[in-house]
Amino acid sequence: MQEDEEEYLIRKIKEYPQQRWKQLANRRLQLWGELRLRNSPRGHLLICVPSAGGELTSKNVLIAQPMPSCVDTYPDIINRLKDTGIFTRSPHGKPNHVIMNEYLPGQGIMPHEDGPAYFPVVATLSLGSHSVFHYYRYKPDVEGAQLERTEGRSIDPAPVLTVLLEPRSVVISERALYSTHLHAIREIEEDLITAGNAAAPPMLADLGVPVANWDRVTGADTIRVMSEGGALKRATRYSLTCRDVEKVAQLKAFMKR
Ligand SMILES: O=C(O)CCC(=O)C(=O)O
Numbered sequence: 001m002q003e004d005e006e007e008y009l010i011r012k013i014k015e016y017p018q019q020r021w022k023q024l025a026n027r028r029l030q031l032w033g034e035l036r037l038r039n040s041p042r043g044h045l046l047i048c049v050p051s052a053g054g055e056l057t058s059k060n061v062l063i064a065q066p067m068p069s070c071v072d073t074y075p076d077i078i079n080r081l082k083d084t085g086i087f088t089r090s091p092h093g094k095p096n097h098v099i100m101n102e103y104l105p106g107q108g109i110m111p112h113e114d115g116p117a118y119f120p121v122v123a124t125l126s127l128g129s130h131s132v133f134h135y136y137r138y139k140p141d142v143e144g145a146q147l148e149r150t151e152g153r154s155i156d157p158a159p160v161l162t163v164l165l166e167p168r169s170v171v172i173s174e175r176a177l178y179s180t181h182l183h184a185i186r187e188i189e190e191d192l193i194t195a196g197n198a199a200a201p202p203m204l205a206d207l208g209v210p211v212a213n214w215d216r217v218t219g220a221d222t223i224r225v226m227s228e229g230g231a232l233k234r235a236t237r238y239s240l241t242c243r244d245v246e247k248v249a250q251l252k253a254f255m256k257r
Pocket residue numbers: 099101109114124183239240241
């Protein structure tokens with residue numbers, strides 16, 4: 001994505017009225033697309049309703065909104081993601097659901113799975129600031145324990161993969177990283193990097209984990225910090241997480257009620 005597109009998108013995201021935003025403890029977000037999600041105690045529960053406008057129904061169901069033009073007209077993120085081929089096998093062949101997140105420096109997102117409501121591919125566009133994204137795995141289940149997918153399972157605190165997300169970049173999570181792993185952004189204001197090279201890649205100084213994509217970063221400052229070490233201060237970051245909601249069966253089931 002180009003800088004002028006990034007600037008435009010950030011301006012549009014910030015222009016949406018206050019009531020479009022849902023304030024969470026550690027970020028705020030807007031939900032867009034054909035379908036909207038409601039949180040449930042078991043994680044993401046899919047609430048499916050046809051695109052009809054309007055707001056909350058008596059059953060506390062959020063009604064869908066059409067995609068905003070800044071993701072499907074200019075810049076045409078939806079079709080550009082479609083053209084990458086990553087959604088070729090998804091039910092609609094392209095994302096139909098976008099979450100816009102805003103993170104201030106020091107804000108992040110706890111380890112979580114995006115869950116089975118979506119086709120297991122998510123494309124995350126970063127705008128305005130870098131961030132550092134970690135993937136985690138669960139610790140092996142205790143023998144004989146019958147545990148739910150996510151509930152009560154402990155997470156191995158050592159990330160299996162750590163990726164530096166540059167502004168205007170997109171990261172795509174799929175397969176095992178989508179289906180069996182968790183992902184998170186730590187709630188810190190800067191990322192301290194130790195100097196690295198091909199023989200010994202740069203690491204996150206406090207975690208001691210390598211930056212997996214260190215040799216693919218493009219920002220001048222970021223390239224310098226990867227080779228010399230140093231701090232990358234986080235600024236306000238916007239992310240667009242784009243997915244295809246898979247469970248059409250759930251949609252039908254809901255509509256019959
Ligand atoms: O903002 C991000 O990069 C990640 C957001 C996320 O994990 C989510 O919306 O499920």
